[in-house]
Each structure stands twice: as structure tokens, then as C-alpha cells.
Amino acid sequence: MSKNDDLVIEEEELNYVCECLDQKADEIENKINSYLEILNYISENAIVSGDFSESLKAYIEYANKMQKQFTLIAQQNKKILAQFLKKIDEDDSYIF
Secondary structure, three states: OOHHHOOOOOHHHHHHHHHHHHHHHHHHHHHHHHHHHHHHHHHHHOOOOOHHHHHHHHHHHHHHOOOOHHHHHHHHHHHHHHHHHHHHHHHHHHHO
16 A cells, blocks of 8 residues: 555544634634623613514524534534544554
8 A cells, every 4th residue: 555545634633623613612602692692782771662672582582592502513523523533543453
């Protein structure tokens, strides 16, 4: 097998990508929380009654469902990566 045919998995690089995903998920979660704070402030202090107020409250209810979703996605990616690397290590031990 030539050098070009070897499969090389850069574990450090994959772990770095997971760290980046965690950081970006945290950033997005912070932005979502700020967004929800602004929406709640508007709902409680500026648009307190009427049809638009009811629509805004419904929107806020659905927007709240976005919280923690990006963190969950990052955690799932880390779990999948750990399983992948474990499987590679197991399979690699049979070869060498």
C-alpha cells in the first residue's frame, strides 16, 4: 500500500473542531438569550395589549424553544466523534 492510500485521521484536529463547535454553540446560545430578553422586554413594556401583543407572545413562546438546541447539537457531535474515534482505535488494533 502506498503512502497515498493510507487513511490518516487527525484526532487532534477533530477534537479542535468539536471545541470550536462548543464555542460557537455558546455564542449562539448567548445571542438567543439576549434576543429573548429583548422580546420579553418589548412584550412587557412596549406592546402590552392587542392582537400584535398576542402574536408577539406566541412568537416568544416558540422562540424560547430554540434555547439549548445548539448546545445539544454540539454535544451530539462530540458523542458521535468519540464513538467514531473509539471504533477507529478498535479496528486499528486488529490491523496492527
